[in-house]
Amino acid sequence: MLLTLTTTATDRGPATDLGYLLGKNPSRVQSFELPSGKAHVFYPEATAERCTAALLLDLDPLDLVRSARKRGASQGLLTHYVNDRPYVASSFLSVAISRVLRSALSGSCRERPALAEAELPLEVTVAALPARGGEGFVRALFEPLGYEVEVATEPLDPTFAEWGESRYVTLTLRANTRLSALLTHLYVLVPVLDDDKHYWVGREEIDKLLEKGGEWLKGHPEREAITRRYLKRQRGLTREALSRLTEGEDEDPEKEHAEARMEGPIKLSTQRMAAVVAAVLEGGAKRVADVGCGEGRLLRALLKEPSIEKVLGMDVSVRALERAAQRLRLNEMHERKRARVELMQGSMTYRDRRLQGYDAICAIEVVEHLEPSRLEAFARAIFETAAPPLVVVTTPNVEHNVRFESLPAGRLRHHDHRFEWTRAEFRAWAAELAERFGYEVRHLPVGTDDPEVGPPTQMAVFERKEGPR
């Protein structure tokens, strides 16, 4: 919420010339209206040797929340009445820089044009800067731009040392640089560190980034992270901005490597879909239900198979189903294809007759999201009530976790996983169900079947035995 800018006397003139550069008289306290509050500019120190200007945000905490709620925001920090926005350096600070220090930001100065072009000894301090990514990321952002960086961290609560550090830092940057360059860097990078913006981010935000980022961003080693965060992690916008930013550049071998790294997990999930679809086809299923369908990856794969007549996607989350409908482009789908898909909300811990009459039910990476005490309800809903000829279940193989380098030992793969099974545990569970409900079960690996720890994903294919049950 506070930015202070200090300079010292040079051979070009006294330190108080900073007042000309900023267009703000050092002997006054000036206030400016902003949406949801005010900004004040004043000078804690203004001598010929040393001059400090302060830009102080004075946001109305209540108005911040009320206007966010009025905009219809349902998520995000500002919908909480207890939030940090009035106290931190965020996109509000960028807005204040662009409004209150407009000419300094653009590098023009009516009274001392030459000064605006000059490199000056500048020191800037930003208080309460939320730094997502920690001190390391702060340095990674500013050091390549030629700043001497000083970061002071703050504990979450000094009375509870065990709670650790907060993400707020006090950042001090020093350099001999043009004022407009410094302000531009802050304008772009403060919201990037905060990893949030208080306003809607659309396509025009790309123009803003390219205009402000211009040359320095192009060569910045963190340009992808900067672009992604600046555009609020919207994939489409990020891709467009990056391609515009790197127009004419050769493909960077380093980048391709990064993609391959990214593809690791994607490949596994692709393999998983392929394995499930193969099991479904092999079983001759024509009507297939995907329980816990999420955003509909399996549904999409199943719809590509002409022999499959009907695909039901069921999930307990209405939001997931909405996203599935979007991803599948249900609204634009050809009527014939559309008639093959159905999405409905349902829960696997309740018995559901709507699941009856399917040839196959797939529960892909689902059971590990259920509390162990609810597995019995799941088993009955699928194997007793719905009782299709074919059931396909996949779940992580916890033994394989040691092969994931980025996964700390003992940690599960996803924070919502209630458990992850060893191969033996999964087999025991499956065998008991098969015995009780009259199925034959076989197990197949998905992904590389490591000789020691097995495949990353394990799959059980249950086939109902013939005859009366």
Next chain:
Amino acid sequence: MSVLTIPEKSLVVLVGASGSGKSTFAAKHFLPTEVVSSDVCRGLVSDDTNDQAATPDAFEVVHAIASARLRQHRLTVIDATNVQKSARQPLIQLARKHHVLPVAIVLDVPAKVCHARNENRPDRQFGSHVVAHQRAQLRKSLRRLKKEGFRRVHVLDSAQAIEDATFERQKLWNDRKDDHGPFDVIGDVHGCASELVTLLTRLGYERSGEGYVHPHGRRVIFVGDLVDRGPDSPGVLAVAMAMVASGQALCVMGNHEAKLLKKLAGKKVKLTHGLAETWAQLEVAREARGDAFLDQVRAFLDARISHYVLDDGKLVVAHAGLAEHLQGRASGRVRSFALYGETTGETDEFGFPVRHDWARDYRGKAVVVYGHTPVPDAEWVNDTICIDTGCVFGGALTALRWPERELVSVPAEREHYAPRKPLVPEAQLRPAGVLDVDDVIGKRHVQTRLARTVTVREENGAAALEVMSRFAVDPRWLIHLPPTMAPVATSARDGFLEHPAEAFDYFRSHGVSRVICEEKHMGSRAVLVVCRDADAARARFGVTDGKRGVVVSRTGRAFFADDTTEAEVLERVAQAVGAAGLWEELGSDWVCLDAELMPWSAKAMALLRSQYAPVAAASRLGLSAATDALARCEHADARALLERFQERLTHTERYTEAYRRYCWPVASTDDLKLAPFHLLASEGAVHTDRDHGWHMATLARLAEHDSLLMATTHRVVDVGDPSSVDDTTEWWLSMVEAGGEGMVVKPFEWLAHGEHGVIQPALKVRGPEYLRIIYGPEYSATLARLRDRRLGTKRKLAVRELALGLEALHRFVEKEPLYRVHECVFGVLALESEPVDPRL
């Protein structure tokens, strides 16, 4: 003059040519809503009642309406010519599908009369050949109607007969809703005459002739299977026949009676399943009692019907049970279900028919009492109970007392007949713990005893389904979720958003003179179900996980992340309940407590880390940097800013202190504090009939035995007495000045009613410092802008959730099926997704 009798619930098909006067006849004898006319439906779909091209669509509507009415079990009259078999056939199918009897009423009027009538109607100028043709078809149909499946056929063969006809609607034989008992429903006797006499005696019946009479007018209902396998089937028949004849008993048909009846009628029947023994005994009995005895038996069995619906529809008795859609209806299917159960035609490894689990699916309003399948113990499954406890196989003969729902059993004197397959506990056959998604999704109207019907919107249910499925504990443990609590009306006092005065005003204006003010602890809401031990948990809650209870949050999630802590807390609470002597005092093996569990940080650590502490850290950094900078600026305008920012800093520091009070590290359960404030329920009782004084005093006794538990400080206030009000206001002020959350004000009696039903069961009055956590660190600077707050929605929600939460407890305590309890708890969770101002 002829009186036409028709079953009260039937499908009446009028048959007659155009112009035979069907519509006039229908209008004279039936309600307009009972009549479904093809002409009207033609008009509905085509705007022209005579548009023959619209006939197929019109009949689709006729059938749809008739189908819906029959599903509702309403008498329905089809007003169409129906002279062709092809027109009648789908109607007969419809009647069968809905298990009502089809009745044909033929209006056989001479062609010239029909034609003359049509002549007078401008819309029916279709020539005499049409009527002639229809008449010919009708004549041809007359003899066939019975064969087609009409259970009754009335032919009115002249204008005079039509004019003179009157109707008499007969109740179905199974309809005994007017009979309110009390009853003793007796399970399968199978010739165990001696045990029957013992049971009747135990139930208080006294011998009278061959039968028995109860001095208090109780009557017996036999669920059938009086005969076969046992030592004295004729003796059992004699008792039952005498009691039925004298009005002391009712008896439905069992499958063994059905077979015996066939044998008595001279049909070829295999003498298996104990019939051989019965037949031999009957031979002996005939010698002793004379030939007439067999005729009496045959007449008695012939008069048995498949089931009875009794006591305002609250009780259904059928030999093998009866699914809801068949109750009170009549068809071959109803009879086969009632006699043999819902069989698939397949047999199991013992050669017995495989049965579908109708009882586990049962969601009907009536209690169904039945026998047929021997079980070791009579157990309730979704408001159904099988009382065949296998007397003939050496088990017991069991009666259910109605409406008391008590079981009375006498053991078999010996094993009279060796069972071919082992008896399996009902619970194992039919786990009632399975919930159906239809029990919870869609728009729901839940009947509660407190607020009549509570409506839950579909989208709220959808939100709750996710929470319930992904996070909630086993639904068998979830017998209650607490309602939300509204704050007091906004105070106009300087420096206060909430103040006790408005709470006292509220209750005073609703005619409540005595209230209780309880200190509001700042932790997290917890509902505890605590059983005496794991065995009690298994017996009462049907759980098999070895747990002796649960501690859940207000959204039904497990309160503790690890089972060990939960088990330890439950153990300590159970010990305290035992030490206080409450198990005996309450006559219960379990209690349900509503409590606050501290510290706040035990449950809310994630929230503290992600929201509350960061705001403190940010404000500390941001505001102190601002005040430092402002202090260095010498300009006069900076002074004013400095003062304001220093004040802001003070506010945020007080905010930081406010949440810190509610945080302390927890290394073991010794660091926890549990403050129970409602002893909600125990076996047989929901304790809302006790005042809060009892709740406070009883729960305080727990705190004497374990430091984990703490008593809640409270005051009883007479709202009409200014000094009592002032004292308590002072007490509140001293608590909140020390940073306390505040207090909760409740009517001293647990529930209080105002003009428009139940009033708020509790109002919270929160202290100014605590409210920083709710309204924001600096809210006190903008108090004037916060005073406009809408409490209506929150208050309505509080009452609706209370109604549902208590209903869940009542239903559990009354041993209603799981889905009935779950429906209410689910409703509370669903209502919690209503958008309300989160600060209230």
